[in-house]
Amino acid sequence: MAPKRKQLHDEPENSHSAANKRQTRRKISTAAPAPAPAARRGRKRTSVTSSVASNKGSLVSATDSISTTITEPDDKKLETVEETQADDEQVESSLTDVVVVKKPEYAPYKLKKTTAKVINPTPSLKSEPLNVYVFGTGSMAELGLGPEAKTKEVKRPRLNPFLPIDSVSIVDFAVGGAHVVAIDKHGKLWTWGGNDHGVLGRNTSTGEAGLLRDADADDDDDDDGDLNPSESTPAPVEGIPDEVVFVQVAASDNLTVALTNEGRVWTWGTFRCNEGILGFNEHTEFQRTPIQIPIEFPVAQIATGQDHVLALTTTGRVYSWGNGQQFQLGRRVLDRAKMQALHPREFGIKNIKYIASGEFHSFAIDISGNVLTWGLNQYGQCGIPSEGAGEDGAVITSPTYVDGLKDRDIVSIAGGEHHSIALSSSGDAYVFGRIDMHEIGIEKDELPETAVKDQAGHARFLPVPTKLPVDDDEKFKFVACGTHHNIALAQSDGSAWSWGFGETYQVGQGPAGEDVEIPTKIENTATKGVNMVLAGAGGQFSVIGGIPPKQQExxxxxxxxxxxxxxxxxxxxxxxxxxxx
CATH class of the missing domain: 1.20.5 (Single alpha-helices involved in coiled-coils or other helix-helix interfaces)
Structure with a gap:
């Protein structure tokens, strides 16, 4: 695999590169093969065992004291001793059962009734099963192709054999930094990928036993080793009541979020900040099992950045929570109040019909079709050519209208680390943000005058939304942004197109492993004739989902x-x- 590109010298001090962070986590995980979670689980089992032994000891003492009072054969007293011993065994059995994980009874949080006008209907479960194709680098198990080392690099789209369309029947999915969450036709969740912070919502420690390696082994040897089978093989999320039906999912670098058909939100994982782990909330560092996050009104849409979440209600209100150091929450978060920001809260915008997020910036579209944005704007990724754009730490502190997208009839938006794409109802894509790794998809000699150049005359970023030129004037129906690359799906034939940073094969264009400067169709045997309808892009991999020819017929x-x-x-x-x- 080609070496990772180093970050440029002008990388923002207050925003970590997602790609670098994932590489660091991977090196840490291979250098320290004995996982911390397993150690914690061991302590839990010890404490339960100690509790059993302690209780058993007290019962034995009680039995002994009873026994010493027996001075002559007495059937009734002997009967009492036997009953006490039987109780001892029952208590020991019940205490031992504590370690068994059982599905909780479903107690949904209450939703407030409101007379406000419904702007956004609660989403329903999609019904069209999809073939799921993956490509890129899967050193964190994010491709979901099983544990064999040879599955770590996939240079063109490959059908995932663990998600057959006629049995598992995946209908929707979302891609995080190094993991994927999917919904099947019954509204149940499946996950795969790196489980560093519990983002998979299930126990993957059982797959770690055979992967313990010598800490002094060479990195190259470790890179060639097999993956954790529990992480690298898609499997259902655990601990969710059977009656819960999920209809929408979102994934960040360290968190997974899911929305039910009733408009209730579930989530698990953790949040990070500039200094490291921020935590799931003030009481929990890593939430490894799915739990509900109460929001007072039904939610119609969810979106995630690298470490923040947006939730849009049916009445057009928007809630945000997570890390807010780059103003991605739409409000100022003081350092002393950063833990309170881990709970959903409104921040003042109303009458919203759509939300989206980049890694450190956010978007919303109101009922009039106007686009608002806020958050990190260092490379003009918010689409606003502010005075601070191009400088470290440049931010849009509160929701602001994007004039460059006015009257464009924008229907969806996707964001990467430092770039964004807005898609119009007619299928035109408008791009803005960083240029260095071809994120924008426009050839350098075709860039407009609004492109900002450095002192050496090199174009660095494009702060004004600009229509993306595409061969044959192709129109798109869906766009997805990874950290530094993009996937778009064509209206005409459902083909997948890609461009941007490609050294880890995340653009799916084959063995060259090079950056792709302009939108280029992905062509290979596996996807021939498949009508792609869904795509997701992570740090070093991509996922696309489509309807195969037979199913179309x-x-x-x-x-x-x-x-x-x-x-x-x-x-x-x-x-x-x-x-x-």
Whole structure:
């Protein structure tokens, strides 16, 4: 695999590069093969065992004291001793059962009733099963192709064999920095990828036993080793009541969020900040099992940045929580109040119909079609050419309208670390942000005058939203941004296109492993004829989901049969009418 590109000297001091952070985590995990979670689990088992022994000891003492009072054979007293011993065994058995994980009873949090106008309907479960294709580098198990070392690098889209369309039937998914969460046709969740902070929502320690390696072994040897099978193989999320049905998911670098058909939010994992681990909340550092996050009104959409979350309610209100050091929460967060920011809270915008997020910046579209933005704007990724753009720590401190997207009829937005893409209803893509790694997708000699150059005359970023030129004037129906690369899906044939940083094969263009300067169609045998309808991009990998040709034909055949049946019934009706005359 080609070496990672080093970060440029002008990287912001107050924002960590997601790609570098993931590489660091990977090196730490391989250098320290004995995982901390396993050690913690060991302590838990010891404490339970000690508790059992302690309780058992007290019962034995009680039994002994009873036994010493028996001075002569007495059936009733002997019977009492036997009953006490039986109770001892029952208590020991019940205490031992504490270590068994059982699904909790579902107690949904209460939602407030409101007379406010419903702007956004609660989403429903998608019904079209998809083939799931993965490509890129999977050293953190993010490709979900199993534990074998040879699955760590996939240079073109490959069908994931663990998610068959006719049985597992994935209908939706979201891609985080190094993990994926998916929804099947029954509304149940599946995850795979790195489980550093509990983002998979299930226990993966059982797969670590056979992966313990010598801490002094060479890094190259470790890179060639197998992956944790529990992380690298898609599996259902644990501990969620059977009656809960999920309809939407989102994933960040360190957190997973899921939305139910009732508009309730579940989440697990943790948040990071500039200084390291921030925590899940003030009481919990790592939330390793799914729990509900109460928001007073039903939620219609969720979105995540690298370490923050947005939630849009059915009445057009927006809540945010997580790390707010780059103003990505839409409000100022004082250092002394940073733990309180880990709870959902409104920040003043209303009548919103859509939300989206980059890694450190956020977007919203109001009912009039205006786009608002806030957060880190160091490379103009908010689409606002402010005076501070281009400087370390440049931010948009509160929701601000993006004039460059006015009257463009923007329907969706995606954001990477330092760049963004806005998609119009007509399928035109408008790009803005960093240029260094070809994130914008415009050839350097075709850049507009609004591109900002450094002292050496090199174009660095594009702060004004600019229409993306595409071969044959191709229109897109979906766009996704990774840290420094992008995936777009064509309206015409559902083909996938990619551009941007490609050294870890996340652009899916084959063995070259090079950056892709402009939008380029991904072509290979596995995806030929597949109508791609969904895409996600992480730090060093991508996932696309599509409807295979056979499945596309079935609705057409059904429609033809229905038409024939309707024609037959019409003929019979005409015949009857003629006979009646």
């Amino acid at each position: 079935e609705p057409e055949k059904e429609e033809t049969l229905n038409n024939k049946e309707s024609g037959k019934q019409a003929d019979e009706s005409n015949t009857e009418n003629q006979e009646g005359h």
